[in-house]
Amino acid sequence: MKKRFIPSLLLAALLAGNAQAEIVSDSLRTTIYYRTASARLELPYMDNDRHLAALGDSIRSLGGDPAVVLRRILIQASASPDGNTKYNKELARKRGEDLRDYLKDNLSLPDSIFALQPQGEGWSELAEKLGRTDAPWRDKAIAIIRDTPEWVVREGKVVDGRKRQLMNLAGGRAWQYMKENLFDSLRSGALVVCEVERIERVMPEPETAQAELKPAPEQAADNTNNTQTADTESTATLYNGKEEETTLPENGAKESAEKKPFYMAVKTNLLYDAALVPNVGLEYYFGKGWSIGGDWMYAWWSKDAKHRYWRIYGGELEVRKYFGSKAAEKPLQGHHVGVYAQGLTYDFETGGKGYLSDFNYAVGVEYGYSLPVAKRLNIDFGIGVGYSGGKYKLYEPEDGCYVYKETKRRRWFGPTKAEISLVWLLGRGNENSKKGGTK
Template sequence: MKNKPTYLKRLAFLFGLLLSLSADIFAQKEHTEEISVKPALLYFRFDKALVDSGYMDNGRTLRRLDELFSDSIPTARIDSIYILSFASPEGVPSYNNRLAMRRSHAVRNYLIWKYPHLDKCRILPCPQGENWQELRRMIAEDANLPKQKEVLQIIDCTPETEKRKAQLKKLDNGIPYHYIRQKILRYLRNASICTVKLYADTLPALPEPVCVKPEYQRQEPYAHNLPNPLTEETRRTMEQVRQQEQLAKNKRPLFALKTNLLFDVAMMPNIEIEVPIGKRWSINGEYMFPWWLFDGDKYSMQILMGGLEGRYWLGSHQKRENSEVLTGHFFGLYAGGGKYDLQWKENGYQGEFFIAAGISYGWATRIARNLHLEFNIGIGMLRTDYRHYHARDNYQTLLWQENGKYTWFGPTKAKLSLVWLLNRKVRKGGIK
């Protein structure tokens, strides 16, 4: 009986030790449990794939993302970030699929640029294409939509996308479709940072996105019906995106051949070559060589001219990464020179050498596969030494009249150029 309290103390100690170990194991299991964070929506303008902080409620969403991702210590424990991107159901589905892909990569590139400490291998783009599911939900909630029941019936009973769009446009002379375009579709052009998996008790949950409310009441967007980003279809889409990214990277142009259409109209043959240097810089070389005599030497237009121009392409880092090479706005510095012989009937001018230099501004856009259209204007100085002559003896004898110098400050070039991109050859296994 004397040792009974000792045994009880030992049993109590062992029981407490087991309880403590169980609590530690449970706590460790809870600590490593993964959680999913609510989605954050970033909206895009029509037919755009640029993260615009000034559009709709993107500014607030970006600030909240900054609160979550700015600290490199807790973000090191993030397991994965999925970016589901969508396009509004208008236009050609194949183009909308590519647009959704560009939007998911725009958000991914933004996160990588803004938060370089994030592991970019864990930021996974998941383009979803046209978002008919959310469109139907929003239509069902909007009692002000004309012909609401008929619109829902078309969506539910027409499996083919093109026929569905055509029927929606024809319904009641297009009045319901016009309402949908004005009131609803802008909310479907978005990318959702929808699943951030991280270890529990490390970071606060991503704040719920605040969306600009339309004229009718809406529920929390996407929180209850987002597709699973890890479906087999999404995995295939991600693999296609990766392959298309690699293909696009491999097809970066070696150089571009160009001709100034304004000179072509004036019968002045010309050629230009532009070589891109990364996404920001390019070097453009030009050569013009009209060498004409008309009407028995009565008229002469003989010019040999060449020049070089260095160009800086404008736009944010993210925009340049998502833009095609040699497109957008640019500034340049140019210099060139040459010689000429210009004659109109009896009067003519010859210049053994002239120089022109200045600054330029231009804009280029894609008009077809491997074809761009470029506008360019330059302002600077032109200086030349010339000889004035009169033509005699049926324009076969030139009588020199005077020598002189001429200097001009102002516009020195104007271009409307057709650009043909020559890409690297892509073969299986890489670039050859």
């Protein structure tokens, strides 16, 4: 029975001396929104506070109605297909549990009334949104979502999958389009569906009931408008329980809410290590493919008797942008480009002429690829081209002393950086799915 007939039916029930009860099923729904990669419920975000406040108002105003019974609150939590599949499924589960706990604690609802259905990645919603676009590859993408399993397994090994095919569609342009235009709208997080049973009072004589219902259209129309407004703002539910005040906290988040994922890496350049220059670096990912990193090197080897010196220390700062299908799966992997700045001091001598610099610098651009090889291990390949400048002194050992010869200026444009780095992944959620990064 549509909601606009409820006031008329209740009026008929009051006027009738004898009536029989009939159960009518109904449902209402509301959507709660979350920030990207977060399971934390934020009341001010996307009008969540207004949606939940309207939900509470409906419970308080209609909870005492004996003709209305709330049978179940179904929470369908999801995440966008962008990113790591395992992490997205866990994120959807945490969102559903966090929202359930909030509703239970703040609206005085029993545990038995809740049912969680983590949806994982929102593939059906993505297909629906793709159907409303005019992209030339639209039909192929929808067919992949509909017909390709999440994982394609042969002889116990994952060889292909739905996400991989979508990433390769149209040379990667399809996935990039979905990232830029569709995925954000799939990050709503949780759909709350309230399943309601209403008691319909039916008159024993249809003619009498029909006569009593005649004056109700105006009232029913008003009720329809009110119901549509409630559906628009929160689509709140009904609950046959206590009529008591419930206060929604301002922060809207539990102390135990899940923290956001954290992506960081510790690395060492194996080429420098092979040249007996120990080095260590840190890289921090701050979102949307961007990261910032720093490296430090230090070596102080010398053999005075043979006039051999190998002394160098300095560092580098770099900003990177990751891109491509691997980067879409998880941060800190795949293709990357960046800009960097270096500064160092050195003193090199191998038994003859020596080179001493108090400070040299370099700036340039780099390209590289970070390859997943284990759960928390990548190999990062890179090459940089730029300008190197600074002054250095030439000296030679003579009669037990080091004799200064001349000062020169370095002006060099070309390769200034080479990298084969071993990368350890740190942080929550910063794990490769399996060796080689295949999902």
